[in-house]
Amino acid sequence: MMNNSPLQLIKHSAFVQQKLMVYIKRDDLLHPIISGNKWRKLKYNLIHAKKNNKTNILSFGGAYSNHIHALAFACYQQGLASIGIIRGEPHYANNFTLSWAQHWGIKLVFVDRKTYKKRHHPDYLQQLQIQFPNSFIVPEGGSNTLALRGMSEVIDELNQQLEFDSLLCPVGSGGTLAGLVLGDAEQHNIIGVGVLKQGADNQDYLKNEVKALLPNRAKNYKNWHIENEMHRGGYAKFSVLDEKRILDFSNTTNIPFEPVYSGKMLLALLDLVEQGYFPAGHKIVMLHTGGLQGLGGLAERKLINAQQWHIPQQVPRT
Ligand SMILES: Cc1ncc(COP(=O)(O)O)c(C=O)c1O
Incomplete structure (x- = not known):
């Protein structure tokens, strides 16, 4: 790096x-792999997750998401598990971006567009937090306060x-x-x-x-x-x-x-x-x-x- x-x-x-x-x-x-704004945005998110003893990072993206691709590799490198909530059908799992992301260990969960739209709703996030315990949830594109830093x-x-x-x-x-x-x-x-x-x-x-x-x-x-x-x-x-x-x-x-x-x-x-x-x-x-x-x-x-x-x-x- x-x-x-x-x-x-x-x-x-x-x-x-x-x-x-x-x-x-x-x-x-x-x-x-984790190039450009992806590295900049993930850096303090990963530090924060580790400091708070989280074992997984969960985030959101489309089927060709640069963010999901980078997240998978960064978590693999840092010894964290990663989960990607992906908008679209499961067949996307075989595409260039997502097959590499899975190669680095990400678990993919495919959701329909209606469900994906809920990605900022507190109730949906709470449900995901229960479904995937000990996860640190990072929004789509990695865009949060830690990313700004x-x-x-x-x-x-x-x-x-x-x-x-x-x-x-x-x-x-x-x-x-x-x-x-x-x-x-x-x-x-x-x-x-x-x-x-x-x-x-x-x-x-x-x-x-x-x-x-x-x-x-x-x-x-x-x-x-x-x-x-x-x-x-x-x-x-x-x-x-x-x-x-x-x-x-x-x-x-x-x-x-x-x-x-x-x-x-x-x-x-x-x-x-x-x-x-x-x-x-x-x-x-x-x-x-x-x-x-x-x-x-x-x-x-x-x-x-x-x-x-x-x-x-x-x-x-x-
Ligand atoms: C390569 C690349 N450049 C720029 C952007 C835009 O950045 P932001 O989503 O923070 O506006 C993204 C993705 O979100 C990206 O993947």
């Missing part, structure tokens, strides 16, 4: 033309690495952005890129999710916003042109992206740069949140061409 992730200057004509300095914080390199450490590292103006990250459940906003304490301009259509349908949806995670002292920070119109059709949706733009950028810079989170952040940045959003001389940092394992599931479903993308190798159990 790498302690601090490297910060890399990106050489690309799109940025040179606009006289911008664009950097990428390579959290995807933190660890081959881990995410905010990105800002501490960045402040040691560079003086910069703007920071970009993708937004799904909101914990990543909330942690950055909290740690930043109004030093920089922070831009979240919404990857869900829900964010465009209801402009306050993602903002409210982020605010709900922030402690009172940070709820009125004004230095951040979410770009809601750059989701490219909805969660895990993207066009052939989007795919091509991401791949071209990856091939030019040698930086791996995937089209669900980091790729959408990249496309948003390229579009904002083209629109002249950033003044000349501006220093911008993209946070690479990892999630490259997701390419395995996209290739399996033939949503991408496997030969063109770098699908990461998985690490066997022993």
Whole structure:
């Protein structure tokens, strides 16, 4: 496990033309499996669970969840048992993401959409607590107060690495952005890129999710916003042109992206740069949140061409 992730200057004509300095914080390199925001968000959750003598971590996710994949490996490494409540049918157990998660020992429980919707309800959580005693329950995407602490450490590292103006990250459940906003304490301009259509349908949806995670002292920070119109059709949706733009950028810079989170952040940045959003001389940092394992599931479903993308190798159990 790498302690601090490297910060890399990106050489690309799109940025040179606009006289911008664009950097990428390579959290995807933190660890081959528990990479990106997953490691940051899980770190204090695992410490807390162990300190409180919990033997299991239980959490929630979709059938291709980066969070469930990382949770399984992190718990395996830390000697904790893991349980994943998965939205969907049991046949998903054989897909790329979940077969690896099971390889690292996670117990999967498949639930229908109606049941999955109850994932934040206290009564349902209490029922799960009884069904799986001695579990520490972590919400979907790992987004809770403990996750914010881990995410905010990105800002501490960045402040040691560079003086910069703007920071970009993708937004799904909101914990990543909330942690950055909290740690930043109004030093920089922070831009979240919404990857869900829900964010465009209801402009306050993602903002409210982020605010709900922030402690009172940070709820009125004004230095951040979410770009809601750059989701490219909805969660895990993207066009052939989007795919091509991401791949071209990856091939030019040698930086791996995937089209669900980091790729959408990249496309948003390229579009904002083209629109002249950033003044000349501006220093911008993209946070690479990892999630490259997701390419395995996209290739399996033939949503991408496997030969063109770098699908990461998985690490066997022993
Ligand atoms: C790779 C990756 N990047 C970004 C995000 C978005 O983070 P958050 O859910 O904290 O908004 C997620 C997932 O949730 C993710 O898996």
